[in-house]
Amino acid sequence: MKDLLLEIIDNKKLSNSIYQMVLKGDLSIIKYPNEFVNVKLKDFYLRRPFSVADYTTNTLTIIYKVLGEGTKEMSCLQVGTKLNVLVGLGNGFRELSNNPLIVAGGIGIAPFINLIKVFNKKGIKPTLIYGEQTKDNFILLDFFKEHTNLYLTTDDGSLGYKGNAVNFLKNSQINFDKYYACGPNLMLKALKEYSDNGYLSLEARMGCGFGACMGCSIKTINGYKRVCKEGPVFKASEVIYE
Numbered sequence: 001m002k003d004l005l006l007e008i009i010d011n012k013k014l015s016n017s018i019y020q021m022v023l024k025g026d027l028s029i030i031k032y033p034n035e036f037v038n039v040k041l042k043d044f045y046l047r048r049p050f051s052v053a054d055y056t057t058n059t060l061t062i063i064y065k066v067l068g069e070g071t072k073e074m075s076c077l078q079v080g081t082k083l084n085v086l087v088g089l090g091n092g093f094r095e096l097s098n099n100p101l102i103v104a105g106g107i108g109i110a111p112f113i114n115l116i117k118v119f120n121k122k123g124i125k126p127t128l129i130y131g132e133q134t135k136d137n138f139i140l141l142d143f144f145k146e147h148t149n150l151y152l153t154t155d156d157g158s159l160g161y162k163g164n165a166v167n168f169l170k171n172s173q174i175n176f177d178k179y180y181a182c183g184p185n186l187m188l189k190a191l192k193e194y195s196d197n198g199y200l201s202l203e204a205r206m207g208c209g210f211g212a213c214m215g216c217s218i219k220t221i222n223g224y225k226r227v228c229k230e231g232p233v234f235k236a237s238e239v240i241y242e
Contacts, residue, residue, distance in 0.1 A: 001088045001210055002029050006060065008081045011074075014139040017066040018107065019075050022059055023083065030055045032092030033115035034182075034201050034233055037062065038210075040084040044070050047086065049228070051111040051182075051201070060087070063110040063139070089210060090232050093180055093199060100126040101176035101198070102148070103165050103191060105183025109139065111201050115180065116147050125149060127174055131165035131183070134158050166190040181236075189241040196237040202227050 006023035014020050030052060037060065038047040048070050054061040066072050077083075093115050100119060102112050109130055119126045128148035132138050135158040144150050152160030153168045161168045166187055179198030181191050188200050204216035204227040216227040219240040225231065 001086060002026075004085050004087050005082050006085050006087075008077055008079055008083065009059070010079065011077055013075070014063070016137055018063065018137070018139055019066065020053070020061060020063050020139075021074065021077075022061050023085065024059050026058065027055050027060050027087060028057045029088035030060070031088075032094050033118055034090075034092035034111035035088065036090045036228075036232060038086040038089060039074070040086075041070050041073055044073075048074070049089075051232070052092070052114065053110045053112075054114040054117070060085075061113070063107070063113075065107045086210070090228055091230065093201075093233055095178070095199075096122065096124075097176075097178035098124065099175065099177040100124065101169075101174060101179040102126050102128045103131075103169065103179055103181040103183070103187075104128065105131045105165055105187040106133070106137070108181075108183030108187075108201070108203075111182050112180070113140070113143070116144075120147055127151070127176060129153065129165045129168055129174075131155075131168070131187070132159075164190075166194060170194060179236075185241075188236075188239075192236045192239065192241065196235075198236045199233050200236050200239055201232050202234060202239070203232070204228070 004025050006025040009024050010022040035052050036049050038049050040047050050062040053063045129151045131153040133155045153165050182201035217224040220238045
C-alpha cells in the first residue's frame with residue numbers, strides 16, 4: 001500500500017451519472033486487475049473506495065457513479081487537481097482461465113477494462129455479458145464490442161436481451177471454464193446459485209480500506225473475511241449468502 005498524491009489528467013462524463021477519471025503518478029505498485037484505491041476528498045472524513053478500471057505504471061483510471069455528495073464533488077474536479085489516494089489495496093483477479101466469461105451488472109463493469117486487456121494480450125477474447133437497466137446507461141460499448149464477444153441485457157428491453165445478465169446466461173448456450181463477475185449483490189447471489197465455478201468481485205462499505213476496522217467483513221466457508229483485505233475478489237464457492 002502506498003499513500004500517493006496523484007494529479008487528475010482527465011475527468012469526463014460517460015453516460016447519465018457515470019464518469020471516468022484518469023490520474024497520473026507512480027502507479028507501479030498496482031499488479032493485478034481489480035485491485036482498488038481509496039480516494040480522499042476535501043471536507044469528507046471517510047475515503048471513497050474505487051475499483052481499478054485500468055492502469056499503467058504512471059496512470060490510473062477509475063470509473064464511478066454519482067450517488068452522493070462525495071462522488072458529486074468528484075465529478076466537478078478539474079484537470080490539474082491533485083488528490084491523495086491510497087493505492088495497491090486488495091486482491092484482484094490473479095487466476096486467468098482459457099475460456100473466460102465476464103458477467104457485469106451496472107457500474108460493476110468498472111473492474112473489467114484492464115482484465116479484458118490482459119486476456120487480449122494472451123490471445124484470448126473473453127465473452128462478456130453486460131447488463132443495465134436501460135440502454136442509455138451503457139458505457140464504452142465500442143471498446144467492449146472490439147475486445148470481447150459481447151452480449152447486452154436490459155431490464156426494460158430497450159437494447160439486447162430483455163431481462164438480467166444471469167437470466168440471459170441461464171437461457172444461453174455460452175461455454176466457459178471460469179467466470180469473473182461484479183455487480184449488485186442480488187446478481188452475484190443468483191450467479192453463484194447457478195454456478196460457483198468462478199470469481200466474485202464484491203462491494204462493501206469500508207471504513208479504513210486496509211483491514212483494520214473489520215467493517216467490511218463477509219461470511220465465507222472459512223470464517224469471516226474482509227472485502228478490503230482478503231478481497232474484493234473471492235472464489236464464488238467460498239462466499240456464503242444468507
